[in-house]
Amino acid sequence: MPSEHDQHNINVIKGLIMDATRRANSGHPGGAMSSADFAYILFKEYLKFDPQDPDWPDRDRFVLSAGHESMLLYSLLRLVGYLNDDDLQSFRQYKSRTPGHPEHDLTPGVEATTGPLGQGFAMAGGLATAEQFLRGTWGEEITDHYTYVLASDGDIQEPVCLGSAALFGQWGLGRLIVYYDSNAIQLAGPTARCDCADKRRLFESLCWQVIEIDGHDHEQIRTALDQARAETTRPTLIIGHTTIAKGSASLEGSADTHGAPFSEEEIAQTKVKLGLSSELFAIPQETEDAFRDRFPLLRQTADDWRLRLQQRQQNDPAFAQAWERQHRPVLPAEITWPEFETGSKVATRKAFGKCLESLIEQLPHLVGGSADLDPSNQTATWREKVGIFGNQNPAGRNLCFGVREFPMGAVVNGLALHGGVVPFGATFLVFSDYERNALRMSALQKLPALHIFTHDSFHVGEDGPTHQPVEHVSSLRLIPNLLVFRPADANESRACMELALQQKDRPSALLFTRQGVPVLPAAQTPELQEGVGRGAYIVQEAQDGAPDMIFMATGSEVHLALEAAQQVDPGRIRVVSMPCLELFEEQPLEYQEQILPASVTRRVAIEAGRTDMWYKYTGRYGLVIGLDHFGDSAPAGDLVEAYGFTPEAVAKSVRRHFAS
Incomplete structure (x- = not known):
């Protein structure tokens, strides 16, 4: 298709970005518009996916690390067919499938929840690591895909990005391809105010292949993607030099477009400039058809893979068992x-x-x-x-x-x-x-x-x-x-x-x-597993029957609770281990009452950390033995004595607290 047709389709996406952020009165149109050329070409010509199944295992992964550019991704997913017009029109609204930043478990086609800058970049490397490991395990006939990332200036500035980039270069993730939309603008203004790093030299020093292009030149984008896919031993950073809010009537290069919608007047003038209809959320049929002209090949690629998987499962029972096991929790x-x-x-x-x-x-x-x-x-x-x-x-x-x-x-x-x-x-x-x-x-x-x-x-x-x-x-x-x-x-x-x-x-x-x-006297394994699975259980019951005091603890303080209970009154004290408060809170009230009966109000909690959270279980008048101050440099045995984490000290505290 001639380049001018591609440019018109990209302009349609820009119209969707402007309309959605304006209707929501919230969002980030500028960066989404500067990244649109690359993202469109990637999705239309390079990205491998199944138009009918966003979860197809051997799809290429695309991570929008610049999560604030979410409307760019949603517009592309609308053209793919995973989203619909109503989704775009409900951008950033309650319970919509198009939240302010992408959420992978909410929106089909979103591979990672991004927003906190830098983490999408790092998570994408995890995706590429899994691909490389599984390809090395099963071979290319089963695992053979790329991981693409769209990152912004803010992503690259986050230390988590550079720390993970060092790992990905060291690991030689040749199928990790990052496009860095370098529009030199961030929310507070020009990036030059806070960043003087030479990104090419920086990433090359981290064992990356680096390619610099004009991020609005489609042929340069294609050439860069081809070079990146040809490199098998290094991840690739494509630095696309772009202009924020590219194509806007009067706001190109303005930091004001980073985090605020365009005015209605600016949108109207921009649509005239870009040759777009004034209609809101307009998607011409020819744009959708052109974007989907590769879909028959994509569907066939996915179907061929499924056939290969089925044949291998039939011919290799060990593989079939391993494949099934890898795609569910451990039993x-x-x-x-x-x-x-x-x-x-x-x-x-x-x-x-x-x-x-x-x-x-x-x-x-x-x-x-x-x-x-x-x-x-x-x-x-x-x-x-x-x-x-x-x-x-x-x-x-x-x-x-x-x-x-x-x-x-x-x-x-x-x-x-x-x-x-x-x-x-x-x-x-x-x-x-x-x-x-x-x-x-x-x-x-x-x-x-x-x-x-x-x-x-x-x-x-x-x-x-x-x-x-x-x-x-x-x-x-x-x-x-x-x-x-x-x-x-x-x-x-x-x-x-x-x-x-x-x-x-x-x-x-x-x-x-x-x-x-x-190592405590072990209950029968099923009983122990059930107790831990419920988050809390009785490790020692009061010897004389129903307890009138409860000691509860976690971790290394459980054995301390057991020893202290012996010194206070083992006949009247129940000791409860609470290895997971979250699981205990999910239990029926009957079980919680069984472990911590309301009738037993004299309660002691012991944990070598902050005390605040434990008052929920001890009540206002209970005793919590913990640590609400920073520690000291000394042998651990000395600190145990100094901080009162001995059976004798705990017993003394209990007697004193409940003396009245």
Whole structure:
């Protein structure tokens, strides 16, 4: 089709962008208009997808990292047929399929929920990592697609972007292609006010192929895409130099167009300039037909793939079983877990390490790694046995993240978004702050990812307050849809791991101790699993019958609660382990009453962290023993004494509190 026809179709998209943001009285038209040339050509001529099935497994992935340009993506998805006119007209409205920033579980064709800048870029690398791993595992006849990204100046400025870019260059993600719409404008004004970086030299130093083009020149766009697809050992950054609000009547190059709709007068004048109808949300039939002229080939490509998959499943039962298993949560009966000796002392991080090692053969699609804390996070043996992932070893399952917690969290999210793998990332709990927004995005996107955190309390010891988490457990519990597991011992750790692997639509944060804790007398495995699965259960009942006091605790403080109860009055005290408050809150009120009967008002909660959240369970007059201050640099044993986390100190506090 002649270029002028393509340009008219691009102008139609710009009209949709202007109309939708104006009707919503909210949105970001400028960047969407400057990126429209590239996005249109990518979708119309290059992107592999099934027009009838947005979830076709071997589709190319497109991630709009510049999530504020959402109306550009929605306009393209309307031309694809995944969205309709009503969707465009309800942009940014309550419960519409076209929210202000793309949401992958809400809108067909959206691969990742983006908005917080830089994370779409990082998640896209996770998608490309999954593709490279699965291609190395199954071959190109089953996995053979690209991951494309549209990024903005703001994306590139975010440290999570550059941190993850270093990983993707190191890993040689040759099928990751990022288009950087460099319009030199951001919300506050010209990028030159805050950024002097030479992006070409910067990304080349990170082992990327870099191509610079005029982002409005269609032939340069096509040539750049061809060069990017031909490069197999390096990711590619295409720097498209563009003009924000390209095509507007009087606002080209204006920062005012970044985050505010055009006036009605500006839209009318721009439509005249672009040769568009004054009709709102107009899509000429010839534009839709031209955009879809490749659809018969796309449908045939998808159908051919399905036939290949079916034939391989029929001819290779092992593959068929593995394929089915890779596309659903883990079933409890599929895993044999390690055993732990009652009475021994095992750090729950070491219990995690043993569980991880047991999964090497049993869960061959488990992939992940540590943020440069392999020995501390107990992932060193895992790394040595499964191999290090990279272009030269695409079937390697250990991801060497380096000291990059935030990129790690976002990459894990991308792996989960792709599907076919079970991803995990590990670091110290105190550094969960660094990746917090990735954890939030994990929960928001309903991703069954595993986020591992060790060294979960002041027992870190000599490393001091910078490394001793205080508020972090409570902080994680504030994130909706995130399961926070803090197991009491090795057996609970195993049970929590099993539950995390069973999740379909929510991530898990698993918090493990540095120090050894006693392996409690194990209940029968089904009973333990049921108790942990309900978030809280009785680990020791009052010896004299119905209790008149309840001790509740998590993690390493459960054994402390048990010992303190013996000193106070074992005949009258029930001890409850609460490894996951979120699961406990989901239980029927009958079960909650069974564990924490309202008639027992004398309650004590013990956790080595902030106390605030526990008053929900103890009541206003209950006792919460925790830590509401920063730690100190000293041996852990000294801190236990200083902070009152001994059985004697707890017993004394309980007697004093309830003396009246």
